[in-house]
Amino acid sequence: MESNYATSKICSFKNATKCDLALEPDITELFAKSQDPEELRHLWVEWHRAAGARARDNFTQYVQLDNEAAKLNDFKDVAEWWQAEYEVADFEAQLARLWEDVKPLYQQLHAYVRRRLRDKYGDQVVSQKGPIPAHLLGNMWAQTWNNIESFTRPYPDKKEVDITQAMQEQNYTALKMFQMSDEFFRSLNLTAMPEKFWKNSIIEKPTDREIVCHASAWDFYDGEDFRIKQCTTIDYEYFQTTHHEMGHIQYFLQYRHQPVIFRDGANPGFHEAVGDTIALSVSSPKHLRRVGLVSGDAEDEQTEINQLYKMGIDKIVFLPFAYTLDLFRYGVFRGETRPEDYNCHYWQLREALQGVEPPVNRTEEDFDAAAKYHVSADVEYARYYVSFIIQFQFHRALCQLAGEYVPEDLTKKLVDCDIYQSVAAGNALANMLKMGSSRPWPDAMEALTGQRAMRADGLLEYFRPLHDWLRAENQRTGEHIGWEPSKIQYCTSE
Numbered sequence: 001m002e003s004n005y006a007t008s009k010i011c012s013f014k015n016a017t018k019c020d021l022a023l024e025p026d027i028t029e030l031f032a033k034s035q036d037p038e039e040l041r042h043l044w045v046e047w048h049r050a051a052g053a054r055a056r057d058n059f060t061q062y063v064q065l066d067n068e069a070a071k072l073n074d075f076k077d078v079a080e081w082w083q084a085e086y087e088v089a090d091f092e093a094q095l096a097r098l099w100e101d102v103k104p105l106y107q108q109l110h111a112y113v114r115r116r117l118r119d120k121y122g123d124q125v126v127s128q129k130g131p132i133p134a135h136l137l138g139n140m141w142a143q144t145w146n147n148i149e150s151f152t153r154p155y156p157d158k159k160e161v162d163i164t165q166a167m168q169e170q171n172y173t174a175l176k177m178f179q180m181s182d183e184f185f186r187s188l189n190l191t192a193m194p195e196k197f198w199k200n201s202i203i204e205k206p207t208d209r210e211i212v213c214h215a216s217a218w219d220f221y222d223g224e225d226f227r228i229k230q231c232t233t234i235d236y237e238y239f240q241t242t243h244h245e246m247g248h249i250q251y252f253l254q255y256r257h258q259p260v261i262f263r264d265g266a267n268p269g270f271h272e273a274v275g276d277t278i279a280l281s282v283s284s285p286k287h288l289r290r291v292g293l294v295s296g297d298a299e300d301e302q303t304e305i306n307q308l309y310k311m312g313i314d315k316i317v318f319l320p321f322a323y324t325l326d327l328f329r330y331g332v333f334r335g336e337t338r339p340e341d342y343n344c345h346y347w348q349l350r351e352a353l354q355g356v357e358p359p360v361n362r363t364e365e366d367f368d369a370a371a372k373y374h375v376s377a378d379v380e381y382a383r384y385y386v387s388f389i390i391q392f393q394f395h396r397a398l399c400q401l402a403g404e405y406v407p408e409d410l411t412k413k414l415v416d417c418d419i420y421q422s423v424a425a426g427n428a429l430a431n432m433l434k435m436g437s438s439r440p441w442p443d444a445m446e447a448l449t450g451q452r453a454m455r456a457d458g459l460l461e462y463f464r465p466l467h468d469w470l471r472a473e474n475q476r477t478g479e480h481i482g483w484e485p486s487k488i489q490y491c492t493s494e
């Protein structure tokens with residue numbers, strides 16, 4: 001399944017004889033830039049056929065084999081095996097409670113984006129009250145909507161902040177992005193990338209062979225060999241990804257003295273949150289001005305709403321997507337979702353939680369879940385849902401330690417916090433990372449944040465001004481909040 005995913009190619013919409021389009025960078029770039037619903041529909045349908053439907057039989061077999069492996073490890077099924085990593089009895093209930101906390105904010109954002117897409121594409125393409133067609137959101141899986149920011153942001157007359165353009169104008173290279181990320185970590189008194197990292201990593205797509213381009217960070221468990229493999233393109237998204245992968249490497253470095261059994265994240269979500277937490281500082285207007293990627297004056301109210309919107313269509317919209325991916329697979333591993341129901345149950349969950357619908361009718365000849373890397377590559381995904389919650393708890397704690405955030409002080413807001421060069425913040429982070437998986441994760445969480453649980457309060461505090469603005473704006477335009485059932489057929493009648 002993984003090699004099928006890595007080598008899948010599709011034909012161009014504009015030129016039916018050009019059939020060598022790979023996901024990275026070709027389809028990804030086309031999907032990010034195209035504003036033609038017909039071209040987007042073509043790319044969506046063709047990718048889901050090549051990488052999704054084609055993996056259905058292998059996936060069905062993999063479920064059987066992986067459940068057998070789970071039983072041999074004394075688990076009931078793979079769902080229980082995956083959840084054991086979080087060491088709490090009520091993990092699924094905690095995920096559900098976190099979703100209840102964030103859902104009102106998501107529904108406001110969803111309603112606003114649906115209106116802006118309807119303004120652009122018309123109400124024959126985007127309905128007033130239904131789900132949003134998944135192919136119009138700038139990302140093959142509609143997991144982050146950052147690529148539609150340019151024509152949906154709240155205050156369009158405010159200066160466009162196009163980091164990608166600035167990076168390309170300033171002749172950024174993949175190496176420069178890695179060196180900047182390394183320098184940020186060093187500014188926090190964290191560990192520099194070792195010599196072998198620079199020698200052994202692959203940071204650009206090779207021209208002489210096919211590799212799995214999906215970015216990855218590797219610990220060779222010898223205390224000195226740590227590597228990243230990614231097909232870097234010079235754009236803002238890969239600037240974020242570079243920090244994400246470097247976050248994994250920094251965690252590897254911080255716990256490299258632990259016994260091997262403890263060289264892991266406190267839980268899988270912790271490992272995913274390190275790099276993204278640093279990236280929250282890097283993506284702040286203050287930091288982007290510091291490194292010269294954004295010019296011009298400080299924030300005013302409207303610019304701040306635009307900035308929070310840009311962060312929200314990346315971070316808030318990701319949560320229901322991540323939640324869906326593993327709720328679907330828990331049902332599959334438990335046998336509640338049979339192969340003949342795979343696609344129907346997948347889309348029922350995506351419509352119910354994310355409020356999106358496929359661009360065309362689906363049948364059980366399709367298998368859209370596998371068109372997402374982690375499903376084809378057997379990688380658990382709840383780790384990212386956890387990460388997108390706890391990274392705001394980490395960010396708030398680090399910002400307070402850096403003197404960058406003071407509750408109730410409007411001159412020290414969370415959205416404009418940049419912990420760059422704060423040794424106090426870096427030392428606290430290092431102390432938590434050094435634990436690895438040697439302590440239960442509530443101990444690690446408490447060491448850094450003073451809290452012993454995953455809570456949405458950090459995220460909700462960060463986005464509160466946006467939530468208030470969205471409620472007022474949706475009220476002003478009389479937007480329907482939530483979505484009515486989709487008219488697209490994706491469950492062939494039972």
Ligand SMILES: CC(=O)N[C@@H](CC(=O)O)C(=O)NC[C@H](CC1(C(=O)N[C@@H](Cc2ccc(O)cc2)C(=O)O)CCCC1)C(=O)O
Pocket residue numbers: 143214215216217218219240241244245248271272276384
């Ligand atoms: C040996 C091994 O497997 N190592 C693990 C790390 C470890 O376990 O030590 C590893 O390298 N996993 C690869 C995976 C890659 C990426 C990913 O898949 N991201 C998710 C979700 C997401 C999206 C936006 C975002 O800002 C953060 C996350 C997606 O793209 O859907 C691609 C882009 C970013 C991270 C990763 O780094 O997590």
Ligand SMILES: [Zn+2]
Pocket residue numbers: 244248271272
């Ligand atoms: Zn990761």
